[in-house]
Amino acid sequence: MHQYFIKTPWLVKRLFSSYIWSLPPVENEVYLTFDDGPHPMITPFVLDELKNYNALATFFCIGKNVVAYPDIYERILEEGHSVGNHTHNHLNGWKVPDEQYLKNISEASKYIESNLFRPPYGRIKRGQAKKIPPTIAREQVKIIMWDVLSADFDRNISPQQCLENVLKNVTAGSVVVFHDSEKAFPNLQYVLPIVLKHLRERKMIFKNIIL
Numbered sequence: 001m002h003q004y005f006i007k008t009p010w011l012v013k014r015l016f017s018s019y020i021w022s023l024p025p026v027e028n029e030v031y032l033t034f035d036d037g038p039h040p041m042i043t044p045f046v047l048d049e050l051k052n053y054n055a056l057a058t059f060f061c062i063g064k065n066v067v068a069y070p071d072i073y074e075r076i077l078e079e080g081h082s083v084g085n086h087t088h089n090h091l092n093g094w095k096v097p098d099e100q101y102l103k104n105i106s107e108a109s110k111y112i113e114s115n116l117f118r119p120p121y122g123r124i125k126r127g128q129a130k131k132i133p134p135t136i137a138r139e140q141v142k143i144i145m146w147d148v149l150s151a152d153f154d155r156n157i158s159p160q161q162c163l164e165n166v167l168k169n170v171t172a173g174s175v176v177v178f179h180d181s182e183k184a185f186p187n188l189q190y191v192l193p194i195v196l197k198h199l200r201e202r203k204m205i206f207k208n209i210i211l
Contacts, residue, residue, distance in 0.1 A: 006149050007169045018129070020211070022147040025172030029207045030199055032057040033146065035086055035118065037180035038065050038072040046180050046192065047079060053196045055206030057081050059180070060118040060144070063088030063108030073111075082208035084116030084144060085109055093124035101128050115139040116209060122146075142211050147174040152184035152191060159190035166195050172204070 005012070013021045023031060032050075037043040037059055050057055059076050061083055066073045076083060088108040093101050101124075105117065115135050122145055132141045148169045152162050166176060178188055199206070 004149060004151065006151060006165045008145070008147055008149075016145070019143045019145045020175070021145045022173045022175050023209070028172045028202075028204050030170055030172070030204045031175045031207055031209055032178065032195075033060060033084075033118070033144070033175060033209070034058070034178050034180045035060045035120075036065070036090065036184075037061055038069045038076065039180050039182065040069055040072065042180045042182065042185050042188070043069075043072050043076070045189065046178075047075060047081075049192050049196060050081070050206070051079065052193075053200055053206065055196060056208040057206065058084060058116070058144075058209040060084040060086040060116070061108075061112055062086050062090050063104075063111050066108075066111040080208070082114070082116065082210055083112055084114045084118055084209070085112045085141075086118055087120055090120045092121050093119050093128050094121075095123075098125065098128050098131065102131055102133070105132055109133075109135065115141050116144050116211065117141050118144050144175065144209060146177045147171075148176045150176060150178050150187070150191065152187040153179050153181070155183070155186075157187070159187045162187040163191045163194055166191065167198055170199065170204075175209070 008021055085108045088104045091104050150162055150166050
């Protein structure tokens with residue numbers, strides 16, 4: 001039995017109401033997000049698929065991967081997508097001291113200019129959340145969670161189940177999580193093109209997160 005929610009329950013959203021779980025459903029928008037990149041092969045695959053549908057998305061990048069693949073990071077920006085901070089080393093906020101966690105976010109912010117932050121695994125302590133330093137431009141950092149988890153990272157589910165996770169749960173304003181990572185790629189490679197096609201047929205607009 002997996003230890004995560006595909007559709008984030010309303011109670012979780014209410015208990016952690018200072019975090020952003022979805023966005024106002026103004027014009028049938030959907031917000032696709034990709035965690036853990038950039039990756040030298042998988043991120044270009046994602047960008048190519050998005051381009052096929054003139055779709056914008058948001059990439060929550062790991063600082064060390066931005067350092068390793070700056071050209072791919074630049075391509076994300078050049079093609080109009082948003083980026084967010086996902087720590088420098090993919091740290092689990094529940095398992096490391098606050099000072100180490102906050103320092104890791106700051107390290108990533110040297111390479112990722114954004115007021116958006118997503119904690120790896122969705123795990124961050126309240127105290128850590130309150131202490132995230134503002135961006136260089138003195139903007140307050142917004143913590144972006146999600147409304148729908150594709151679970152593409154779960155090797156125990158089939159690509160078809162991953163697809164169902166998304167298509168059955170997406171509504172206008174949903175923030176959907178995918179991963180541009182090697183672990184997720186067997187599912188992502190199958191799911192992403194179909195999700196883009198089906199949601200476009202449902203007249204959904206693919207937007208990036210700008211707050």
